[in-house]
Amino acid sequence: MIEARGLTKHYGKTLAVNDLSFDVAPGEVTGFLGPNGAGKSTTMRMILGLDNPTSGQVTIGGKRYTELKNPLRTVGALLDAKWVHPNRSARAHLAWMAKSNHIPARRVDEVLDIVGLTSVAGKRAGGFSLGMSQRLGIAAALLGDPEVLLFDEPVNGLDPEGILWIRKFMHRLADEGRTVFVSSHLLSEMALTASNLVVIGKGKLISQSTTKEFVARASENTVKVRSPQLAKLRSLLPADSATDTDDGILVSGLDSEKIGELAASNGIVLHELSPQTGSLEQAFMQITGDSVEYHTGLETEARHALEPAN
Template sequence: MIEAVGLSKHYGKTVAVDDLSFTVRSGRVTGFLGPNGAGKSTTMRMILGLDAPTAGTVRIDGKRYRELHQPLRTVGALLDAKWVHPNRSARAHLHWLARSNKISTSRVDEVLEIVGLTGVANRRAGGFSLGMSQRLGIAAALLGDPQVLLFDEPVNGLDPEGILWIRRFMHRLADEGRTVFVSSHLLSEMALTAQELVVIGRGKLIAQCSTDEFVAQATESTVTVRSPQADLLGSALRDQGGAVRAENGHLVVSGVDITEIGELAAAKGIVLHELSPQRGSLEEAFIQLTGDSVEYHAAVGDQTAAAASGADLMTAGK
């Protein structure tokens, strides 16, 4: 478990993190989201003892990072995939890390196999692509078989197969009871990966809840209805207090739940071809709830395009 209490970080007059408190539980994949400049990377650095908090505390399984004996056995992290001496091979880099924490060197070959780098283990890391570097960084995070794992933008540079692999791998780690904390600006991927969310903006906590709760509180749930008697059904739904609009040959209904729609159609003998619930996306919810915390806005003419592609265009908070 990771627990931050009143965590703050100031750089002169600049406040990067502001009285931030949250808990990352074990057995779940927790996504760490926020607009550019939100303070995510600074927070992760404070968790790992790389930056000292101005105020507050952050503990990993009840201890500060500097209090951990052989820390790679407790927490593994990927913050910068290119943090490897370019002239070292992947195997040599992992051997060096293993010796520093008294980890058996046999574990090196195990993690190389896990991340799919066995075939290039003796190549210089400086010649690796970004995707290969990400896999090496994940291998380093796994080296001590830790219970707590932090990943900052782990899918950058990965191809679709690699993205699917890391998603399933994180779920497997969480299913084993580990704490998995991951930041990403790819919100469509986070919607598939994270069960819980910690969302921050301008260094402050915006929300901590399940992914489903976050989407539900910020977006409108609707029901898609297709019927050859759409006009009759639409009129009946409006009489029930529902909001109805026609869209591409079907009705989009809000304010009336799906059960009521089905019962109303049955009572009036209206044929239904489709009755399906729809919910907003994580991108829509993110934009809705973090709009006041965005440090850099697109020009007015670009906002429609930005909204269409969602918050995937936003870079992660650094």
């Protein structure tokens, strides 16, 4: 269990994390989402004791990271896949980490096998591709067989087979009762991987919920309507509640029952009346839109297109 309470971090005049509180429970994969500059990396660094909070605290199993004896046995983390001496072999890199935390040497070959690097274990890590470096970073996180695992962008550089592997692997870790906390910009992948989400923006908590609840919250009361009498129907709807699509309209703020009753009472024929299920990407853009530091023109246009009319 990871517990953050009132985490705040200032870098000079910059407020990177602002009174942030959340929990990450064992037995589930929890996604950590937020726009660029939201404070995700700073938060992960504070969890691992690499940065000290200005105020507040974060504990792992009730203890701060700095209080853990042989911390690799409790917490495994992948924050920077290239954090490896380029002249060390993959096996040598893991061997010194194991020795520093009194982990049996045999564990090195076990984790190399788990991540599929046995055949290149003796090669210099500096010659690894990004995908291979990611696998080595994951091996390092698993080295102490920890109960808590943190991954920052773990699928970077992986091919589709590798992405599928890491998704299944994280599910397996969670099924074993471990705490798995994953930050990623690949929202489509997070939708398949994480059952829970912690979403932040500008250093503050925006949402902590299940993934299904987060998506449902953004797509609530949005209904697609097709009709040969759209103009008449639109005139009866609340102002600015309808948005044009290629073959109909999206109506927000009314559920399908109310729209159907309105159409029936006015003799309007309907060809489709279907509540919409949003995607994680749509929900993320809608809910975090006000927390993005910088918008390009295309991003602003896309965000407005996904927002329901008010």
